[in-house]
Ligand SMILES: C[C@H](O)[C@H](O)[C@@H](O)C(=O)CO
């Protein structure tokens with residue numbers, strides 16, 4: 001059926017397999033991390049649920065990631081946060097972190113042929129208690145976070161050097177106000193200054209790429225977020241940084257799929273946190289829904305697979321955490337395969353010719369093409385279980401490993 005449209009199914013599978021997804025480690029432990037002085041999750045992000053068996057150290061988290069990755073077709077990446085440093089019981093401040101605190105992650109990534117990405121952690125910390133970090137009026141606090149971000153880029157650089165693939169080091173801060181500000185400008189000036197300090201040192205883009213992640217609002221920053229979309233878009237354009245678009249960080253009817261082609265004429269690279277907002281930035285597990293398909297289509301039909309760094313960002317503790325990773329990441333891969341199996345060139349020509357009747361007719365017909373069969377075949381060719389067969393393995397792992405923790 002696909003070949004009748006001139007679609008080369010084997011080529012579609014090959015091209016899908018070339019796209020790495022950066023799998024976020026923080027789904028595995030509810031964004032807890034391994035710091036010696038662990039703090040409550042803060043910064044306006046929430047994890048709900050208490051499913052048993054969560055990973056509580058590096059060994060467990062890596063073991064769980066390995067299990068999840070073994071059920072996902074293709075070769076992918078792992079995205080770390082600074083709170084996943086392993087310091088052997090020593091209380092190392094975030095402004096003191098060094099690449100060697102991530103040596104076990106680097107060794108593991110090397111053994112498993114994975115790339116690593118990184119994020120400084122500017123929440124869940126006494127110096128982020130009032131929800132302000134890089135835009136803080138207190139110079140000591142602001143300096144502390146500048147130093148943390150500076151060091152984070154060096155950690156990203158070390159990942160890139162060791163693994164031969166650039167790390168994406170992404171800065172997200174919670175800074176904002178619950179209620180109407182009396183001055184929106186000064187905190188933004190301070191954030192700009194902080195970023196200038198952080199990025200002062202040039203780092204070879206073959207080892208590290210810098211991204212900045214905007215947000216519309218958070219819990220405790222309902223009225224104003226310093227690092228808004230316009231702020232970071234302007235900063236990234238002027239300073240040659242990547243804008244990271246989190247699909248949960250916009251107005252409920254504002255679609256990130258619609259933004260990709262607006263960025264592409266101007267930006268060499270874009271980064272994504274693919275998430276599933278349900279009424280708000282709720283970070284639900286990514287589903288194979290219309291917006292996910294549209295996002296993948298925008299990447300594939302615009303030939304932008306190498307320009308868009310795809311990362312995931314969801315955390316659900318009400319279900320098995322390995323299953324959450326597998327469902328969300330398989331759905332991202334599924335959407336990319338789906339996008340490669342559309343008659344994109346014909347659809348483009350129909351639009352150019354003003355033939356919107358046929359454009360709609362064909363888009364609708366393809367919704368019921370036998371995509372599931374191709375997906376199963378894709379999984380089999382990558383030696384991972386097709387359809388829901390992966391669930392049996394997750395259940396066995398839950399019985400043998402998770403339930404013993
Ligand atoms: C833990 C992540 O870095 C965090 O979720 C951030 O990326 C975000 O999206 C905050 O809303």
Ligand SMILES: [Mn+2]
Nearest residue numbers: 213246273313
């Ligand atoms: Mn995010």
